[in-house]
Amino acid sequence: MDKGGCDFSPMELTIKEDIRQVITALQKNVEMMGDENYCLLGNFEKIKEEFLSIEMKAATFYLNCYLSPFTDKYPELSTCVQNMSKLKHGGLIVIQREDPLQSLMKPGITIGAELTHSLLESIFFPGNPLHDGAVLVSRNQIVSAANVLPLSDRLSGGKKLGTRHRAALGLSEQSDALVLVVSEETGRVSFAIGGNLHPIITHGSL
Known part of the structure; x- marks a missing residue:
C-alpha cells in the first residue's frame, strides 16, 4: 500500500x-x-x-x-487519541481518503466544524449523546458524528472483536478509509486500513 x-x-x-x-x-x-x-x-x-x-x-x-495527503490535522488527531487513551474514553474516528463513504455508512448528526482535538474529545466524552457512533472527518473538517459503520465478521485470536473494532475493520474492508479506534476497556489505540488492524504507540510517540 x-x-x-x-x-x-x-x-x-x-x-x-x-x-x-x-x-x-x-x-x-x-x-x-x-x-x-x-x-x-x-x-x-x-x-x-x-x-x-x-x-x-x-x-x-x-x-x-x-x-498526510488527506488532512493537515494529524497533530490534532494525535493529541485527541493520546488524551482519550489516557482517560480510557472509547472512540471511533473515520478519516475519508479517496473513496466516497455515504453509501457505506448510516448517517449521523451533521457537525460541519473545523477539526480540533478538544471538539473530538468532547464528542466522545462519556454521556455525550454522540459518543457511541463514529465521527467522520474529511480533509480538515469534522463532517458528522454518531455515524453507524458496517460491522466485520472477522475474529482475532479465535475471539470476536469489540463493536468499535469490528466497525473499523468493516468500513476498511469496503473502502480505502482509515479508521482510528480507542478502546474504552484498555485505552489502546489502533487504526484499520485495507481490512487490517494495527496497534500504535500512545505514550507521547505519535
Whole structure:
C-alpha cells in the first residue's frame, strides 16, 4: 500500500536494526537448543514483545504517511487519541481518503466544524449523546458524528472483536478509509486500513 511520500529512511534504519536484533536472538536460540539446561520459553516471550514493539513503531510512522495527503490535522488527531487513551474514553474516528463513504455508512448528526482535538474529545466524552457512533472527518473538517459503520465478521485470536473494532475493520474492508479506534476497556489505540488492524504507540510517540 502506498505510504504517501513520507521520508522512510530514518525509521527504516531503526526498524532494520530492531529486526536484526530479533534475528540474532532467534539464531542464538537455535544454537542453544542442544543444551539440555537451556529453556526457550522465556526467550520466546521476550522476542514476541520485541516483534510487537517493531510493529507498533512501523504502524505509528505509517499512520502519519497514510493521513498526510488527506488532512493537515494529524497533530490534532494525535493529541485527541493520546488524551482519550489516557482517560480510557472509547472512540471511533473515520478519516475519508479517496473513496466516497455515504453509501457505506448510516448517517449521523451533521457537525460541519473545523477539526480540533478538544471538539473530538468532547464528542466522545462519556454521556455525550454522540459518543457511541463514529465521527467522520474529511480533509480538515469534522463532517458528522454518531455515524453507524458496517460491522466485520472477522475474529482475532479465535475471539470476536469489540463493536468499535469490528466497525473499523468493516468500513476498511469496503473502502480505502482509515479508521482510528480507542478502546474504552484498555485505552489502546489502533487504526484499520485495507481490512487490517494495527496497534500504535500512545505514550507521547505519535
